[in-house]
Structure formats: C-alpha cells, structure tokens
Amino acid sequence: MVIYYRATVRKSGMGRLVAATAVVILVILLDILSGGKVRAEIRAGAATLSRWSSALGSHVWGSGIFTSRAALESQNAVLAAQLSDLSESAGMAATLQQQNDQLRALVHLAAASPGLTAPVVSSLSASPYGTFLIGVGGGESVSPGDLVLTEGGFVIGRVSHVGAGTALVAEIFAPGASQDAVIDGTSVTLSGSGGGNAQTEVPRGLVLAVGDPVVVPEFGQRPVGIVGAVASTSASASQQVYVRLPSNLSALQFVYVTPPNN
Amino acid sequence: MSRLPTTSIRIVLFALGLIGLLIGPWVLTLIAVVLLSLRFRAWEALLLGLMTDLLWAPSGGFLHSFPFFTIGAIIIVWGLEPLRRQLLSSA
Numbered sequence: 472m473v474i475y476y477r478a479t480v481r482k483s484g485m486g487r488l489v490a491a492t493a494v495v496i497l498v499i500l501l502d503i504l505s506g507g508k509v510r511a512e513i514r515a516g517a518a519t520l521s522r523w524s525s526a527l528g529s530h531v532w533g534s535g536i537f538t539s540r541a542a543l544e545s546q547n548a549v550l551a552a553q554l555s556d557l558s559e560s561a562g563m564a565a566t567l568q569q570q571n572d573q574l575r576a577l578v579h580l581a582a583a584s585p586g587l588t589a590p591v592v593s594s595l596s597a598s599p600y601g602t603f604l605i606g607v608g609g610g611e612s613v614s615p616g617d618l619v620l621t622e623g624g625f626v627i628g629r630v631s632h633v634g635a636g637t638a639l640v641a642e643i644f645a646p647g648a649s650q651d652a653v654i655d656g657t658s659v660t661l662s663g664s665g666g667g668n669a670q671t672e673v674p675r676g677l678v679l680a681v682g683d684p685v686v687v688p689e690f691g692q693r694p695v696g697i698v699g700a701v702a703s704t705s706a707s708a709s710q711q712v713y714v715r716l717p718s719n720l721s722a723l724q725f726v727y728v729t730p731p732n733n
Numbered sequence: 734m735s736r737l738p739t740t741s742i743r744i745v746l747f748a749l750g751l752i753g754l755l756i757g758p759w760v761l762t763l764i765a766v767v768l769l770s771l772r773f774r775a776w777e778a779l780l781l782g783l784m785t786d787l788l789w790a791p792s793g794g795f796l797h798s799f800p801f802f803t804i805g806a807i808i809i810v811w812g813l814e815p816l817r818r819q820l821l822s823s824a
Contacts, residue, residue: 484773484774484776485774487774487776488774488775488776488779488810490776491776491779491780492779492807492810492811495779495780495782495783495803495806495807496807498783498787499783499786499800499803502787503798507792509787510786510787510788510790513784513787513788514787514788517755517788520755521755521756524755524756593755594755594756594757595757596757596758596759597753597754597755597756597757597758597759597788597789598757598759598788598789599759599762599763599785599789599801599802600789600790600791602789602790602791615792631791631792632791632792639789639791639792641791
C-alpha cells in the first residue's frame with residue numbers, strides 16, 4: 472500500500488512540485504540577501520529578449536502579411552500621436568504659465584537639468600506593479616530615486632532599481648501608489664490607477680478646470696499630469712478629480728532621466 | 734496517447750504566461766498560472782510567479798518589494814491541490 476502510494480506520488484509530479492516550491496523560495500531569499508543581484512541578471516536578459524521580440528514583431532508586421540490592417544493601424548497611431556502631442560503641449564503651456572507667474576517674482580534663472588535620454592526597453596503593460604525597464608543603468612550614473620520625465624517634462628516615475636545596463640522605473644501613478652501633489656494651489660494626495668492615471672477628492676467649493684496642471688513640490692514643482700475630468704454630485708461635499716498624463720504612456724519610446732535635485 | 738495533449742497544453746499555457754510576462758498584459762500571466770494550477774501540479778506556474786517578481790517588483794521598503802506574485806502562485810498551486818486531486822483521481 473505504502474509502496475503503491477509512494478509510486479503514485481512520484482509519478483504524479485508531487486515531488487517535483489515540492490522541489491520547485493523550495494527552489495522558488497530559495498531564489499527569492501537569495502535575491503533579498505544579495506541586494507537584488509538575481510533580479511538584475513534576469514532584467515538584463517529580459518531587456519535583450521524584449522528588444523529581439525520587438526525587432527521580430529516589426530519584421531513580421533512589415534512583411535506585408537497584415538498589410539491592410541497595418542496601414543489602418545499605422546494611420547491611427549500617427550493621428551493618436553498628433554493628438555497626444557497637442558494635448559501635452561496644451562498641458563505644458565498651462566503648467567509653464569502657472570510656473571511663470573511664480574518665477575516672475577524670482578530673478579533666478581532656471582538652469583537646465585542635467586540628465587540623459589534613455590530608451591524604454593520593455594512593455595509598459597507587462598508589469599503588474601506599474602514598473603518598466605529603461606536601457607540605461609549604473610554604468611551611465613543612473614541611481615535609485617532619479618526622476619524619469621517625458622519629452623514634455625512631465626514626471627512619470629522614479630528609478631527604483633539600477634542594474635549594469637538597465638534600470639527599473641516605478642511609475643508615479645502605479646496602481647495603489649499615492650503621491651502628494653498640488654492642483655491650483657491646493658494640496659491633494661493622488662491615488663494612482665496605472666497607465667498614467669490617478670484620482671483624488673477635493674472639496675466641492677474648489678473650482679477646477681479640465682487641463683489644470685498638477686505639480687509635485689517634492690519634484691521641484693515639476694508637473695506630473697493635468698486634470699482630465701472633474702465629477703461631482705449635489706449630494707456630496709467633495710468632488711472627484713481625475714488626473715491623467717497628457718501623453719500616451721504606452722507609446723513612449725524614450726524618456727529623460729534626471730537627478731531629483733535638479 | 735493522452736500524454737502528448739497534456740504536455741502540449743502545459744507548454745502552450747506556459748508560453749502564454751511568458752508572453753504576458755515579457756510583452757504584456759500581465760493578466761495573461763495570471764490567467765496562465767491559474768489555468769496551469771487548475772489541472773496540473775505545475776511547477777511552471779511557480780516559475781512564472783517568480784519571474785514576474787524578479788522582473789517587475791520595485792525595490793524599496795518591505796511592502797514595495799514583497800514578492801506578491803511568487804507567494805500568490807504558491808498559494809494558488811498548493812491551494813488548488815485538493816481540487817486537482819479530485820480531478821486527477823477521477824480522470
């Protein structure tokens with residue numbers, strides 16, 4: 472009976488499952504104890520794989536198999552990019568106008584932020600934690616805590632972990648993340664929803680308009696988004712404010728990495 | 734005879750999970766882990782959970798770097814064992 476049971480257990484893969492569970496726990500512990508060295512190696516490999524799959528995808532896509540669909544999607548992407556650019560420009564203009572009013576009182580000239588442009592080397596929808604990989608790392612003097620900006624100057628994340636040739640960026644508006652910010656002079660706490668979106672509640676009396684810039688004092692008054700929508704009901708004492716990034720986060724190909732103090 | 738389809742299903746589900754892991758969306762990986770765990774004593778499900786955390790979990794405080802996916806995969810794989818045992822014994 473015992474022999475039969477042992478044979479059945481061995482055959483049905485229970486032993487392998489126990490071993491796999493032990494190995495998985497061991498790897499996690501090793502990674503924690505080594506300060507993330509295991510994950511740095513995995514990420515370097517994943518970045519390479521991602522580049523290859525992206526190149527392969529472009530090759531297949533451009534081979535003519537999906538010609539009519541590709542043409543439509545290409546046109547759609549161009550139009551979406553144009554719309555996104557215009558939206559970002561408008562958001563940036565509003566931000567600059569507000570900042571200009573504040574800076575007018577000061578005579579300091581803002582020095583250009585030193586930093587570097589980095590390619591986004593992973594999909595932005597692959598991570599359940601609201602993170603993505605960029606193609607610069609410790610070799611390029613990137614360090615944890617550095618700010619990651621869009622071309623328009625909106626902060627989208629902070630460098631969370633640095634490897635040799637890659638760095639992991641944690642989105643400001645990652646699902647479940649919270650960030651203190653200022654909308655039209657009012658301090659709020661934004662709750663991230665992922666994909667460059669966040670929401671918060673403000674008193675109903677506060678007049679906010681769609682397109683108002685949202686800045687973060689912690690990031691040197693840099694913008695993190697614009698007001699995308701305001702929803703309120705007469706029964707509620709507060710109104711729901713939806714904040715979004717003017718640009719399409721999933722269409723980002725390059726970002727700008729700069730130290731937080733600049 | 735039934736060995737080949739079973740192996741094929743496992744490979745296809747694991748590949749699906751890998752696609753979700755590398756290209757996205759991440760829900761694909763979660764679906765693959767659940768489907769694998771429902772029918773098989775799948776060590777691949779644990780591997781997918783581990784890879785998700787090693788690739789995407791941010792560093793920082795305990796809560797930030799907590800391996801939710803690995804722990805989740807372990808809970809799913811072992812939590813579904815009674816159901817699987819019923820399925821496997823009745824098959």
